[in-house]
Amino acid sequence: MIKIHKVLSIALAISVIISGVLALKNANDFKSSLFKFNSIPSGVYEIEIGDYFNNRILMAYGDYNGDKYTDMITVTTPDNGNQQISVNLWSTSDGLFSEYQLPVPKCKGVIKNIIPGDINYDGQLDMVVVTYQVNGQFCLDFFQQNNCMMAGCLFESVDFSTTFGTFQMKTQPIAGDFTGQHFFQLMMYDSQNSKREIFEFQPDQIVPVHFQDLYSSDDNCIDYPIQFDFSMPHYSAVVDFNGDCRADLVIQTQQGIEFWAKDDNQKFCLVATQQMNRAGASIVSFTFSDVNFDGSIDMVALIQENGLYRIVIMYNKFRVSASNLCSKFKQYPYELISSPSSYVQYQDETIDAFILGYLPPQIRMGDINWDGNPDIIITTNASNGGSYGQPIILSNSDCNDSDCANLSVSNKRQFLPSTSSNYNSLYKTQAVNIAFFDINEDGKLDFMVNTYENGIYSIRCFFNYIQNDAFFLKALGLNGQCTTSSCQSSVYYGASYQCKVTTLDTQYKTASGVQLIQSANGALQLPFVILGLSRTNNYIENFTVGLPQPDADNSSRYWTPIIPNSQLIIFPYTLDPSKWEISIFVQPNDALIIVIIVTVVILAILGSIIIYYRRLEINQDTQNQEEFLKMIR
Ligand SMILES: *[C@@H]1O[C@H](CO)[C@@H](O)[C@H](O)[C@H]1NC(C)=O
Numbered sequence: 001m002i003k004i005h006k007v008l009s010i011a012l013a014i015s016v017i018i019s020g021v022l023a024l025k026n027a028n029d030f031k032s033s034l035f036k037f038n039s040i041p042s043g044v045y046e047i048e049i050g051d052y053f054n055n056r057i058l059m060a061y062g063d064y065n066g067d068k069y070t071d072m073i074t075v076t077t078p079d080n081g082n083q084q085i086s087v088n089l090w091s092t093s094d095g096l097f098s099e100y101q102l103p104v105p106k107c108k109g110v111i112k113n114i115i116p117g118d119i120n121y122d123g124q125l126d127m128v129v130v131t132y133q134v135n136g137q138f139c140l141d142f143f144q145q146n147n148c149m150m151a152g153c154l155f156e157s158v159d160f161s162t163t164f165g166t167f168q169m170k171t172q173p174i175a176g177d178f179t180g181q182h183f184f185q186l187m188m189y190d191s192q193n194s195k196r197e198i199f200e201f202q203p204d205q206i207v208p209v210h211f212q213d214l215y216s217s218d219d220n221c222i223d224y225p226i227q228f229d230f231s232m233p234h235y236s237a238v239v240d241f242n243g244d245c246r247a248d249l250v251i252q253t254q255q256g257i258e259f260w261a262k263d264d265n266q267k268f269c270l271v272a273t274q275q276m277n278r279a280g281a282s283i284v285s286f287t288f289s290d291v292n293f294d295g296s297i298d299m300v301a302l303i304q305e306n307g308l309y310r311i312v313i314m315y316n317k318f319r320v321s322a323s324n325l326c327s328k329f330k331q332y333p334y335e336l337i338s339s340p341s342s343y344v345q346y347q348d349e350t351i352d353a354f355i356l357g358y359l360p361p362q363i364r365m366g367d368i369n370w371d372g373n374p375d376i377i378i379t380t381n382a383s384n385g386g387s388y389g390q391p392i393i394l395s396n397s398d399c400n401d402s403d404c405a406n407l408s409v410s411n412k413r414q415f416l417p418s419t420s421s422n423y424n425s426l427y428k429t430q431a432v433n434i435a436f437f438d439i440n441e442d443g444k445l446d447f448m449v450n451t452y453e454n455g456i457y458s459i460r461c462f463f464n465y466i467q468n469d470a471f472f473l474k475a476l477g478l479n480g481q482c483t484t485s486s487c488q489s490s491v492y493y494g495a496s497y498q499c500k501v502t503t504l505d506t507q508y509k510t511a512s513g514v515q516l517i518q519s520a521n522g523a524l525q526l527p528f529v530i531l532g533l534s535r536t537n538n539y540i541e542n543f544t545v546g547l548p549q550p551d552a553d554n555s556s557r558y559w560t561p562i563i564p565n566s567q568l569i570i571f572p573y574t575l576d577p578s579k580w581e582i583s584i585f586v587q588p589n590d591a592l593i594i595v596i597i598v599t600v601v602i603l604a605i606l607g608s609i610i611i612y613y614r615r616l617e618i619n620q621d622t623q624n625q626e627e628f629l630k631m632i633r
Pocket residue numbers: 323324325326541542543544558560
């Protein structure tokens with residue numbers, strides 16, 4: 001009897017230990033508050049996010065219920081007939097996603113992309129579903145939100161086919177605010193008419209705008225007689241490359257990458273077209289970010305050369321002065337991509353990029369350690385026959401050796417595979433794709449992985465709990481339908497941020513961020529920007545937000561001062577920036593909580609010392625007075 005009991009209790013103990021080891025952590029385990037510190041060591045941990053993610057692919061992000069917590073859109077794998085689309089709302093109470101299914105799309109084929117956007121401009125986030133049909137064309141479904149809440153999240157299909165039923169689309173659309181009126185718009189190429197068209201969605205209608213009416217024929221702009229189709233796939237972007245905080249336009253075509261600067265008026269001006277003129281080489285994908293923390297947006301490309309993949313950094317030739325934010329550079333800022341030069345760096349290291357026809361290899365950039373220099377996540381080939389790859393982190397590191405000797409930029413960088421043991425479990429996943437996320441909205445970038453394991457697609461999440469003593473700023477610019485007092489859903493493609501930061505050595509630096517610049521091929525960009533600020537010991541002196549509005553002198557707004565580790569939500573609800581509103585939430589992480597406690601304790605001690613001496617002084621004064629009175633008596 002006793003023996004059995006013992007055996008049982010040992011077995012029980014072992015099973016408890018094993019399940020403790022195997023059980024995934026929950027996002028809420030990591031939360032700390034003023035009086036609750038958790039004892040979890042620094043590191044990266046896989047967490048549970050819900051138990052229904054098998055046969056699902058993560059497609060897009062957006063805050064659908066407006067609770068400031070980002071939600072995600074998934075689709076089921078295309079193997080078994082109709083693909084099911086779901087919005088997965090993040091529930092803070094249980095630290096898990098809850099699934100809400102959408103109606104079946106009308107378009108038949110494989111869903112290649114989902115683009116979140118506020119179609120009817122009511123401040124509530126809707127979506128466009130991009131399906132690839134058997135006839136080699138893309139087809140669009142529009143789903144409008146009907147008040148999405150945890151209690152229920154309904155969508156209805158909207159039929160715009162009368163507007164563009166005859167449209168032939170062989171490439172994916174580009175999302176952006178091309179006319180600068182804060183609307184969600186799609187630029188598409190109609191191969192039947194060989195023309196680019198922009199669809200402006202308004203409450204009850206689509207207003208088509210010809211791209212031709214949006215580009216300038218000024219002398220300083222390159223002529224553009226023939227409109228080229230986008231390439232397939234393309235990595236086109238709405239991003240401010242010339243420093244004025246107004247999103248410009250980068251379009252990837254078969255003929256090259258077109259750089260259209262947003263003019264001082266309403267139009268775009270073609271300032272350059274770049275081709276890869278290098279034997280055996282081609283551009284695989286590209287993105288934009290400020291690689292070297294000098295305020296200007298650089299271009300980062302993955303190129304393929306004779307079967308080898310490598311990163312090419314195209315540094316912006318200009319830097320943004322911290323005392324003169326959002327001012328336009330004098331010229332087109334990039335040198336030619338085809339060869340290394342004083343601003344173009346071909347990295348020595350090759351990357352064995354993982355390429356799966358379904359999801360093309362994308363470079364995703366985010367500042368994992370908040371040092372101000374954004375890092376890269378990408379999937380590499382795991383040499384298993386090509387059905388899955390291995391996620392890796394390429395850390396943005398100093399480059400002061402001969403590799404970078406020819407560069408004439410300050411703060412030369414290179415991307416090196418991180419070998420930190422923090423990423424061991426992440427690196428072991430059998431991944432087709434990896435993207436950033438921010439669970440708990442604490443400003444720390446976590447990792448979402450589309451996995452392919454044992455023949456099943458699934459989604460796994462890795463929580464970033466690496467402690468570091470740097471600061472961040474998180475900015476979310478909405479489409480301006482709402483003010484601070486009303487709805488907080490919606491997204492904005494191409495908002496630009498610049499801010500003035502004081503570093504520890506009391507130098508001024510400019511941190512820059514660009515929001516939602518790409519939208520094709522399941523870009524999986526977060527709807528907000530996280531800016532790493534490195535180790536500042538001061539508040540942020542100047543924070544500016546810019547949108548590509550028609551009037552160049554009247555399209556940005558600054559706020560000062562801003563406390564680091566804040567989450568900012570910007571409501572640009574009119575075209576007049578002086579009326580824009582901002583909400584500020586401070587994210588107290590452990591470091592900041594300790595700072596607050598220490599400050600309070602020190603203040604209390606100082607206060608009591610002051611009170612003590614003041615008392616002493618008063619007592620002495622009265623004694624002195626008494627002695628003085630005695631003397632004259
Ligand atoms: C913030 O930057 C803007 C743009 O450069 C400038 O106009 C403004 O004076 C700056 N404000 C402060 C307080 O530095």
